[in-house]
Amino acid sequence: GPVSTLSxxxxxxxxxxxxxxxxxxxxxxxxxxxxxxxxHLSGLExxxxxxxxxxxxxxxxxxxxxAHSLLTRxxxxxxxxxxxxxxxxxxxxxxxxxxxxxQVLRKLASPQLSDVFQPARAQFGGRGSFGNGGAxxxxxxxxxxxxxADVQQYSRLGAMLTHSCxxxxxxxxxxxxxxxxxxxxxxxxPEEFINRLISEMExxxxxxxxxxxxxxxNLAEFPYCTRLHRVKELVERGSVSIEEVISxxxxxxxxxxxxxTAIFCVLHCLEPREGLPERYGGLERTIAYSLAxxxxxxxxxxxxxxxxxAHYGIEAIPQSWQKSCEGVEEADQLAERLYxxxxxxxxxx
Ligand code: R7I
Ligand code: MG
Ligand code: MG
Numbered sequence: 001g002p003v004s005t006l007s008x009x010x011x012x013x014x015x016x017x018x019x020x021x022x023x024x025x026x027x028x029x030x031x032x033x034x035x036x037x038x039x040h041l042s043g044l045e046x047x048x049x050x051x052x053x054x055x056x057x058x059x060x061x062x063x064x065x066x067a068h069s070l071l072t073r074x075x076x077x078x079x080x081x082x083x084x085x086x087x088x089x090x091x092x093x094x095x096x097x098x099x100x101x102x103q104v105l106r107k108l109a110s111p112q113l114s115d116v117f118q119p120a121r122a123q124f125g126g127r128g129s130f131g132n133g134g135a136x137x138x139x140x141x142x143x144x145x146x147x148x149a150d151v152q153q154y155s156r157l158g159a160m161l162t163h164s165c166x167x168x169x170x171x172x173x174x175x176x177x178x179x180x181x182x183x184x185x186x187x188x189x190p191e192e193f194i195n196r197l198i199s200e201m202e203x204x205x206x207x208x209x210x211x212x213x214x215x216x217x218n219l220a221e222f223p224y225c226t227r228l229h230r231v232k233e234l235v236e237r238g239s240v241s242i243e244e245v246i247s248x249x250x251x252x253x254x255x256x257x258x259x260x261t262a263i264f265c266v267l268h269c270l271e272p273r274e275g276l277p278e279r280y281g282g283l284e285r286t287i288a289y290s291l292a293x294x295x296x297x298x299x300x301x302x303x304x305x306x307x308x309x310a311h312y313g314i315e316a317i318p319q320s321w322q323k324s325c326e327g328v329e330e331a332d333q334l335a336e337r338l339y340x341x342x343x344x345x346x347x348x349x
Contacts, residue, residue: 015309
């Protein structure tokens with residue numbers, strides 16, 4: 001039957017946490033045979049395995065901060081969000097944070113800091129990070145704001161607290177927009193979904209800083225649009241090898257090499273795929289496929305999990321998977337609270 005909006009909200013955040021937790025197993029691996037992925041996932045269904053639950057990483061730790069901040073401040077407050085990132089890192093520094101972002105998080109902890117965007121700007125010789133750390137935590141922005149313009153504006157600012165390179169924050173914008181569209185059921189028409197993302201990103205990448213950064217990094221003009229066109233081609237082709245996906249789209253820690261890839265995973269897995277169990281629904285396929293790409297698996301599965309979860313809803317996520325992952329219950333509660341906020345803002349308009 002039709003998926004309710006609340007179910008989509010819950011699916012988005014729970015899907016993200018799940019992707020992070022199950023993807024951690026293969027993060028950084030070069031070749032991940034599908035057999036190993038399926039073995040890992042079927043292990044989740046076994047109550048007797050007794051090796052405890054899978055822990056979440058920085059992806060979820062920072063996403064929780066974003067959700068808590070948006071809820072507590074009923075909107076975007078850069079000071080509050082920055083403090084939460086710093087505090088969370090201080091409490092649990094061993095969650096697998098990127099090696100650069102740690103410096104930002106340490107500086108954000110200083111009470112003397114007045115411009116919370118400054119530490120991010122000092123990264124990588126003043127260019128700022130193009131890592132996917134802004135994108136991996138972007139989903140809650142799509143749950144907190146109703147219209148695309150707000151989703152865009154605040155996901156960008158939220159990412160800029162740690163990622164000041166346009167490739168970094170525009171990856172977050174793309175991820176937030178993908179979740180935003182998916183929450184509205186836009187994946188029912190996959191071609192229109194990708195076309196809308198392309199036209200939104202054309203506007204975003206027209207900006208001077210984006211043009212400048214693309215040139216400075218030796219990339220094609222409109223780097224995200226270029227990749228999204230490749231996503232579209234690969235989706236249309238249907239049959240495509242893992243190797244091709246990796247070489248065309250990437251599976252790395254840079255936002256440009258992972259956000260379009262996550263979007264591809266979702267689109268590719270809308271239909272049953274060879275090699276994946278027939279009993280799998282779309283969300284299970286998406287997570288399994290994301291892991292099989294190797295590379296930055298926790299983050300690609302986290303981002304794909306958020307987009308897919310928003311499409312299929314919470315009911316599509318197996319209970320056994322949910323029970324196997326740390327932080328699922330909290331993510332579910334945060335999604336419900338964000339949904340209530342979302343309903344309230346409708347009354348105001
Ligand atoms: O982006 P970030 O938060 O890392 C997120 C990733 C996810 O996979 C998480 O699961 C976790 O494992 O880390 O952290 P950053 O340190 O800002 O960026 C990640 C990495 O990208 C850096 O450590 C660099 O290796 C690389 N990187 C850059 N390298 C050269 N020049 C990012 N920006 C640059 C750059 O401008
Ligand atoms: Mg991680
Ligand atoms: Mg990662």
